[in-house]
Amino acid sequence: MTLTSEMVKQAALAAGADLCGIGDMARFEGAPKEMDPRYIFPEATRVIGLVFRIPRGVQRGIEEGIQFYQYPSMAYGGINEIYAPAVLYSLGKLIEDHGYEAAVYRNTGARGVVSDMDGSPGNTLSPEEQIEVMEQAKTKTAHHRSVQFTRPVREGNVAPDLQFHFRLAAVACGLGEIGWSKMFLTPQFGPLQRVAFLFTDAPLEPDPMYSGPPICRRCMACVxxxxxxxxxxxxxxxxxxxGKKCEWGKLDxxxxxxxxxxxxxxxxxxxxxxVFDKNENGCLDLLEGKAPANEKEIMKVYGALEKYFPTWVGYNMAKCGGCIRACVSMLEKKGGCMEHRFKEPLRTGKAWVMDR
Ligand code: SF4
Ligand code: SF4
Known part of the structure; x- marks a missing residue:
C-alpha cells in the first residue's frame, strides 16, 4: 500500500501527537549551514512536525507561586524525554515498514556546533573556560552536557551535533507562526506546546505554510x-x-x-x-543587569545557586515562564485563538511579584 500524508497524520495523532504537519525540506533553503537539517539526512525530501500540547494546568503552580516542579518535569522532561520519543518511534516504524527511512529528532536541549538558544557559535568559551565551567557547575543538566569540543568528520561537513531551529522547522511544517516573544504559536494551543520532528525520503504531500489570521496580537504582554x-x-x-516572513522581538x-x-x-x-542581599557569587549583579549576562558568568552563578533548587527533574527548574503565561492570559482575554478553550481564564487577578 502506498504511504500517504493522511496515513502518516492519522498514525501520529493516534500515537499521541496533538497536531502533525508535513513540510518540504526545500523550505530550509537559506538556513545557516550549521543549522540546516538537510545535512542530517541529505536524501530527505520531507520534514514531519509533531506538536505536543502543554496542558495549561501544568503551569498553575507557577501562576500561583506555589509549585514550580510540574512545569519542567511534565512539560519539558515529560514531553521531550517520554511522550514525544514514543510517538516518533511509533511513527518511524510505520514509515520504515513502507520502505522509507525515518530519521527522528526529539528535542535534545543540547548545544552543538551552534547554540539551540540563539544560533550563535556553540562553543563560545575557550577550552580552559569550558573545563572551568564544567568543574564549577558539577551538574549534568541538558545545557551542561553540551559543553564540548567538536569538529567535522570530513571536509565540507558541519561539526556535530547539528542543532536546527525547532520553531522555524515547525513553521516550515505549516503548523503556525513565531510570536513576538519568539515562542512558536499555533491556532489550537497558542504558545502552549513543544515540538519534535522526523525527516524522511517518503514522497508525502506537503502542507501549505500557515496563512490563517495572525496569531500573535503584538500586544507586548510578553515584553x-x-x-x-x-x-x-x-x-x-x-x-x-x-516564503513566509517570520519576525520576533530581539531576545537576550x-x-x-x-x-x-x-x-x-x-x-x-x-x-x-x-544570598541576594550579600550578592553571593555576583548573583545579584548578574540578575539585576549590573554584570554582563554571558555564558561564563551565568554558569558560575548557576552552579552556586543550584543547591537551593536541585534540578532533580533533569531540567532547569523554571521559575519564570512570565512570557508564556502572559501570552496565554492575553490570548484568552483578547481573543484570537484561545478564547474558547477553557471555561475560566488562566489568570483572574494580577501576576504575583515578591515584595523585596
Ligand atoms: S504576548 Fe502578545 S506580543 Fe507576545 S507573543 Fe503573545 S500575542 Fe504576541
Ligand atoms: S519571561 Fe522568562 S522565559 Fe520569557 S523571555 Fe523573560 S526571562 Fe525568558
Whole structure:
C-alpha cells in the first residue's frame, strides 16, 4: 500500500501527537549551514512536525507561586524525554515498514556546533573556560552536557551535533507562526506546546505554510511581564522560511536563561533573601543587569545557586515562564485563538511579584 500524508497524520495523532504537519525540506533553503537539517539526512525530501500540547494546568503552580516542579518535569522532561520519543518511534516504524527511512529528532536541549538558544557559535568559551565551567557547575543538566569540543568528520561537513531551529522547522511544517516573544504559536494551543520532528525520503504531500489570521496580537504582554527585560519592544529579528516572513522581538538569550532559571530576588522564593542581599557569587549583579549576562558568568552563578533548587527533574527548574503565561492570559482575554478553550481564564487577578 502506498504511504500517504493522511496515513502518516492519522498514525501520529493516534500515537499521541496533538497536531502533525508535513513540510518540504526545500523550505530550509537559506538556513545557516550549521543549522540546516538537510545535512542530517541529505536524501530527505520531507520534514514531519509533531506538536505536543502543554496542558495549561501544568503551569498553575507557577501562576500561583506555589509549585514550580510540574512545569519542567511534565512539560519539558515529560514531553521531550517520554511522550514525544514514543510517538516518533511509533511513527518511524510505520514509515520504515513502507520502505522509507525515518530519521527522528526529539528535542535534545543540547548545544552543538551552534547554540539551540540563539544560533550563535556553540562553543563560545575557550577550552580552559569550558573545563572551568564544567568543574564549577558539577551538574549534568541538558545545557551542561553540551559543553564540548567538536569538529567535522570530513571536509565540507558541519561539526556535530547539528542543532536546527525547532520553531522555524515547525513553521516550515505549516503548523503556525513565531510570536513576538519568539515562542512558536499555533491556532489550537497558542504558545502552549513543544515540538519534535522526523525527516524522511517518503514522497508525502506537503502542507501549505500557515496563512490563517495572525496569531500573535503584538500586544507586548510578553515584553512587559519578562522579569529580566530580556525581550526588546522595538528591535526585531526577521527571517524567511519557505516564503513566509517570520519576525520576533530581539531576545537576550543568555539573560533569559539566567532569569528563567534564577528569576531574581522578586521572583525566586527558593533562594534565601540574604544570598541576594550579600550578592553571593555576583548573583545579584548578574540578575539585576549590573554584570554582563554571558555564558561564563551565568554558569558560575548557576552552579552556586543550584543547591537551593536541585534540578532533580533533569531540567532547569523554571521559575519564570512570565512570557508564556502572559501570552496565554492575553490570548484568552483578547481573543484570537484561545478564547474558547477553557471555561475560566488562566489568570483572574494580577501576576504575583515578591515584595523585596
Ligand atoms: S504576548 Fe502578545 S506580543 Fe507576545 S507573543 Fe503573545 S500575542 Fe504576541
Ligand atoms: S522565559 Fe522568562 S526571562 Fe525568558 S523571555 Fe520569557 S519571561 Fe523573560
Amino acid at each position: 512587559r511581564e519578562c522579569p529580566g527585560q530580556c525581550l526588546s519592544k522595538t528591535e526585531s529579528i526577521v527571517v524567511n522560511v519557505g 538569550e543568555w539573560k533569559c536563561y539566567a532569569f528563567y532559571t534564577h528569576a531574581g530576588r522578586k521572583f525566586n522564593p527558593f533562594v534565601p533573601k540574604e
